[in-house]
Amino acid sequence: xxxxxxxxxxxxxxxxxxxxxxxxxxxxxxxxxxxxxxxxxxxxxxxxxxxxxxxxxxxxxxxxxxxxxxxxxxxxxxxxxxxxxxxxxxxxxxxxxxxxxxxxxxxxxxxxxxxxxxxxxxxxxxxxxxxxxxxxxxxxxxxxxxxxxxxxxxxxxxxxxxxxxxxxxxxxxxxxxxxxxxxxxxxxxxxxxxxxxxxxxxxxxxxxxxxxxxxxxxxxxxxxxxxxxxxxxxxxxxxxxxxxxxxxxxxxxxxxxxxxxxxxxxxxxxxxxxxxxxxxxxxxxxxxxxxxxxxxxxxxxxxxxxxxxxxxxxxxxxxxxxxxxxxxx
Amino acid sequence: xxxxxxxxxxxxxxxxxxxxxxxxxxxxxxxxxxxxxxxxxxxxxxxxxxxxxxxxxxxxxxxxxxxxxxxxxxxxxxxxxxxxxxxxxxxxxxxxxxxxxxxxxxxxxxxxxxxxxxxxxxxxxxxxxxxxxxxxxxxxxxxxxxxxxxxxxxxxxxxxxxxxxxxxxxxxxxxxxxxxxxxxxxxxxxxxxxxxxxxxxxxxxxxxxxxxxxxxxxxxxxxxxxxxxxxxxxxxxxxxxxxxxxxxxxxxxxxxxxxxxxxxxxxxxxxxxxxxxxx
Ligand SMILES: Nc1ncnc2c1ncn2[C@@H]1O[C@H](COP(=O)(O)OP(=O)(O)OP(=O)(O)O)[C@@H](O)[C@H]1O
Ligand SMILES: [Mg+2]
Numbered sequence: 001x002x003x004x005x006x007x008x009x010x011x012x013x014x015x016x017x018x019x020x021x022x023x024x025x026x027x028x029x030x031x032x033x034x035x036x037x038x039x040x041x042x043x044x045x046x047x048x049x050x051x052x053x054x055x056x057x058x059x060x061x062x063x064x065x066x067x068x069x070x071x072x073x074x075x076x077x078x079x080x081x082x083x084x085x086x087x088x089x090x091x092x093x094x095x096x097x098x099x100x101x102x103x104x105x106x107x108x109x110x111x112x113x114x115x116x117x118x119x120x121x122x123x124x125x126x127x128x129x130x131x132x133x134x135x136x137x138x139x140x141x142x143x144x145x146x147x148x149x150x151x152x153x154x155x156x157x158x159x160x161x162x163x164x165x166x167x168x169x170x171x172x173x174x175x176x177x178x179x180x181x182x183x184x185x186x187x188x189x190x191x192x193x194x195x196x197x198x199x200x201x202x203x204x205x206x207x208x209x210x211x212x213x214x215x216x217x218x219x220x221x222x223x224x225x226x227x228x229x230x231x232x233x234x235x236x237x238x239x240x241x242x243x244x245x246x247x248x249x250x251x252x253x254x255x256x257x258x259x260x261x262x263x264x265x266x267x268x269x270x271x272x273x274x275x276x277x278x279x280x281x282x283x284x285x286x287x288x289x290x291x292x293x294x295x296x297x298x299x300x301x302x303x304x305x306x307x308x309x310x311x312x313x314x315x316x317x318x319x320x321x322x323x324x325x326x327x328x329x
Numbered sequence: 330x331x332x333x334x335x336x337x338x339x340x341x342x343x344x345x346x347x348x349x350x351x352x353x354x355x356x357x358x359x360x361x362x363x364x365x366x367x368x369x370x371x372x373x374x375x376x377x378x379x380x381x382x383x384x385x386x387x388x389x390x391x392x393x394x395x396x397x398x399x400x401x402x403x404x405x406x407x408x409x410x411x412x413x414x415x416x417x418x419x420x421x422x423x424x425x426x427x428x429x430x431x432x433x434x435x436x437x438x439x440x441x442x443x444x445x446x447x448x449x450x451x452x453x454x455x456x457x458x459x460x461x462x463x464x465x466x467x468x469x470x471x472x473x474x475x476x477x478x479x480x481x482x483x484x485x486x487x488x489x490x491x492x493x494x495x496x497x498x499x500x501x502x503x504x505x506x507x508x509x510x511x512x513x514x515x516x517x518x519x520x521x522x523x524x525x526x527x528x529x530x531x532x533x534x535x536x537x538x539x540x541x542x543x544x545x546x547x548x549x550x551x552x553x554x555x556x557x558x559x560x561x562x563x564x565x566x567x568x569x570x571x572x573x574x575x576x577x578x579x580x581x582x583x584x585x586x587x588x589x590x591x592x593x594x595x596x597x598x599x600x601x602x603x604x605x606x607x608x
Contacts, residue, residue: 119419209454212414213514217467217521218444227470228456 059298061291076263083295085302087263091273096248098184104241107195115203116225134193142257145186150177173268178260181269186254191244202236235318242314249307252277276303362389365555371425373406380406382579393556395570403579404559408527412446413439444471447518451530453510455502460494463502463513467521480520488516489546508539528558544569563603567591575599
């Protein structure tokens with residue numbers, strides 16, 4: 001866009017002495033803004049590439065030793081220098097999935113309530129509070145987990161789930177209070193404000209005519225919301241979910257406080273586990289030996305890849321659902 | 330699913346003969362035409378702001394009634410009261426009585442009322458779905474069990490759009506031109522076979538050729554349903570309607586057969602408006 005603007009300006013200006021024209025054009029806000037935004041955009045690209053490069057270069061030892069097996073190996077043994085990422089990838093994915101399973105329905109329902117049903121003033125006030133929740137430091141959520149969710153899981157929630165759904169492998173085995181499920185719940189609490197906040201905003205931008213079109217055909221309010229308003233906002237809502245997913249994947253502090261920090265792969269959600277972000281944070285400073293360090297750095301690379309792949313899949317998903325009857329982007 | 334089952338229309342049709350002749354104080358000759366909507370002493374409020382004052386107006390069946398008047402005079406408000414669309418606006422309320430085929434619209438189930446009283450909006454507002462799904466939407470939510478394909482084609486034909494879209498029914502409705510979109514919205518409204526079609530400035534975003542197309546389409550539609558159209562365009566009202574109601578500041582000034590209202594208005598304010606001296 002701004003290139004076309006530039007060319008029009010260039011043609012409109014009579015050919016004068018070079019530097020003066022350049023200065024005048026520089027004084028033009030558009031030009032300055034153009035250059036600045038370009039620099040910042042390029043900066044982000046540069047930082048990202050540097051990051052990947054650093055992770056890549058510094059994980060050299062580990063990559064050379066374990067190769068692709070790094071992804072499948074289930075041991076994490078600093079004493080015998082045998083490292084595998086599998087339990088951490090598993091823990092990261094499981095906690096993230098659990099958190100989304102809880103947070104998406106909850107967040108979407110809350111967003112629909114705030115955007116569609118609540119009076120505007122109540123909605124705005126609550127949205128403000130929710131934005132505050134999103135800004136609470138994660139260590140606070142970790143404390144919340146330790147003092148409230150872990151005991152709750154041990155004494156009430158866990159036994160109840162076991163009683164009701166104990167026949168499923170997810171809800172069997174010993175329950176210590178800490179583990180995948182607890183971490184997932186804490187993560188859900190942390191990401192639900194994102195989902196609510198972004199989804200509410202998106203729902204509010206759905207044109208009134210869309211809802212009225214459905215109502216005018218005899219749709220009930222709920223039908224209009226669910227069949228017309230929500231689908232219209234779909235890509236924005238998905239965006240909020242992927243924001244939440246990204247946060248869940250990378251969350252470190254709160255998770256490490258409640259997951260048990262045990263690199264194991266268990267089907268039971270009550271079992272303790274470990275995530276990539278948590279193990280890096282916990283072991284990086286005390287990693288002795290170059291291979292150990294290198295393996296941790298490779299874990300960072302894996303996390304980066306994971307986020308990257310999931311985001312890419314998400315985008316494909318949005319593009320796929322949007323084709324056909326979808327609204328042009 | 331809405332409780333407005335498709336069977337409702339049969340019931341509605343049986344109730345229809347209970348039709349009233351106009352008791353409007355206005356000098357409109359009834360001409361035997363049954364009254365579809367009878368609006369009596371309508372006062373409409375947005376919160377504490379009154380937008381319509383003591384308005385009484387009959388809407389005759391199978392006629393086109395145009396609502397004209399300067400911006401902000403309350404045309405849309407009246408129109409949107411007829412299918413209770415204004416209920417979506419918080420703190421809005423009305424007093425007075427509106428009868429549809431002799432029944433108080435406030436006592437009707439709202440989804441059922443809206444199925445009987447279709448609406449087309451100022452800006453084309455197709456759903457971001459395929460052309461087919463747009464037209465089928467109303468049928469689906471109302472639990473229509475017949476052949477959707479036939480109804481979709483029938484509705485698109487009534488809206489004079491079939492020939493242009495028959496080969497691309499599964500394309501996105503948003504890929505259509507503005508005029509096509511508006512006719513699609515008409516088809517969508519017609520699909521549930523409403524008794525009344527309300528149109529709020531349906532042509533204001535369209536070019537003259539498309540506008541003419543839609544006017545002609547309305548003319549053909551009135552055999553099957555009653556039409557109320559809000560318009561800013563006096564030529565349009567003069568061309569396309571049988572009756573015209575002129576509103577000013579929330580009040581009905583004059584209601585008459587269109588030919589008479591535009592040739593010999595009985596109120597000086599009507600004359601001033603139609604000759605373009607204000608508004
Ligand atoms: N949602 C609302 N809340 C408060 N006042 C409203 C609302 N909608 C309309 N009004 C007011 O009611 C009056 C009538 O509005 P209405 O939209 O019915 O006018 P109109 O004749 O359709 O005008 P236009 O030709 O511009 O569409 C106006 O004074 C308007 O400001
Ligand atoms: Mg209006």
